[in-house]
Amino acid sequence: MKIVSVEAIPINLPFREPVSDSWGKYHSSNHGIVIVRSENGDYGAGEIALAWFGGAHALCQEVNERWAPRLVGLEVGDITRGCTIMDGFCAFSKRHLLAKAGVEMALWDLWGKQTGLPVHRLLGGKLRNTVPLTGGISMGTVESMVEVACRKAAEGYKELKLKVGLEEQTDLETLKRIRKAIPDSIRIRVDVNMAWTSAKHAKRLIDEMVHYGVQIVEQPLPSEQLKDLAWLREHTEALILIDEGVWDAEDAKRHLESGAADMLHLYISEAGGIRESRRIFELAGLYRQDCTIGSMPEGRIGAAASAHVAAAMPNLSRHASDIRGFTGYAEDVTVEELLIIHGELHVPDKPGLGVTVDWDQIEKLRVKP
Ligand SMILES: [Mg+2]
Structure with a gap:
């Protein structure tokens, strides 16, 4: 079973209470949600977390334009191969590790869902x-x-x-x-x-x-x-x-x-x-x-x-x-x-990461370009 698409979607998660630091006050946190799909229509989900420093939009664009074409075609469960490909993109900036984490999480989630096993x-x-x-x-x-x-x-x-x-x-x-x-x-x-x-x-x-x-x-x-x-x-x-x-x-x-x-x-x-x-x-x-x-x-x-x-x-x-x-x-x-x-x-016990994506929420929280 092959992977047919990898998409990173920038979103903003609103805080319950605004968060302050020495640079300012923040009402939401900038993230990317990664969706990896296989030939049969199953999906795996991951998250690129950047705290409240922003920049998810650019990082998601990089995943979609440069990483996704290299990852499409991998077998579901080929985590090591996927990581080796992404390591090449992470060589020059630790910030890219955040994107790698989001994509890799989605690969594990998809593998777990297809095998019926929780990631643990x-x-x-x-x-x-x-x-x-x-x-x-x-x-x-x-x-x-x-x-x-x-x-x-x-x-x-x-x-x-x-x-x-x-x-x-x-x-x-x-x-x-x-x-x-x-x-x-x-x-x-x-x-x-x-x-x-x-x-x-x-x-x-x-x-x-x-x-x-x-x-x-x-x-x-x-x-x-x-x-x-x-x-x-x-x-x-x-x-x-x-x-x-x-x-x-x-x-x-x-x-x-x-x-x-x-x-x-x-x-x-x-x-x-x-x-x-x-x-x-x-x-x-x-x-x-x-x-x-x-x-x-x-x-x-x-x-x-x-x-x-x-x-x-x-x-x-x-x-x-x-x-x-x-x-x-x-x-x-x-x-x-x-x-x-x-x-x-x-600890969640359902297959994969044990969580299901709420697609309406993704649309609602999506960062518009
Ligand atoms: Mg600490």
Whole structure:
């Protein structure tokens, strides 16, 4: 059974609440939905997630004009061959990994639908039915962050993740207040997003944060400071989780070899898809290390792909993943919802990625040229 078409469609997913950063305020997130069709009319769906930085239109056009003619004619299930073709297009820009992830996801979805098997079966079988998630606490006033922490704890999240790094006294005060407000059994992680630059300064802050129950520090220093990250890992009690430093398996290898990470936080989109994500997990496994999965944030299609990988990898960390970004969108393009119950994401079990495209939603959210 051959593939007869590959089409990438740019869409905007509207946020429930506008998202702000230092560049502005955003009401929607720019994505591409990839539809791969086979001779019998079956389809597979994937998602190109670009966060809110935009550019899906140009990336989709490139997939449609340059990639699709090379992929049409492949046998359904020829994932490795498809990836090898796309690797050629990804050689000069990591941004193309996002497009590769979207197309590759669609290839897995189509293969699963045709074989009647969920993607986690195609990856070797499901090791868990649910994936623990962090309860996310974005930056705000101390009061609002404490309030969100209490709400997430009440919803059943066992691990909370706070964004820190702007103002250290406020960070410490917030942590202290949150620690007092939630049960001791709930773990706390901080995400520094590379905001600190000195290893010694970072050590001083982490030592204080450990005192408030912080177990994991995500990307405390810029990703190129591998020696400093390795030093920090040796000289603090917290586990160092690498996020910004790891896109693909080459990045993972660099961090593992230099001893800069206790764990890796990978993204299906940044890695360039399901197959490359599995490579990162397996590479980390050789170093006896675990991984968690992040969120770009993908919508439900990308989140479903992340859930299948999480379900099938033996070294998914017992610490929580972040596959929850899809909850921030007011609308999406699948018929099915993804379930989060008591802080755990339920892994879809239907064939392929386990989600069905809502074609009316694609038309409604499509970016007009
Ligand atoms: Mg992060």
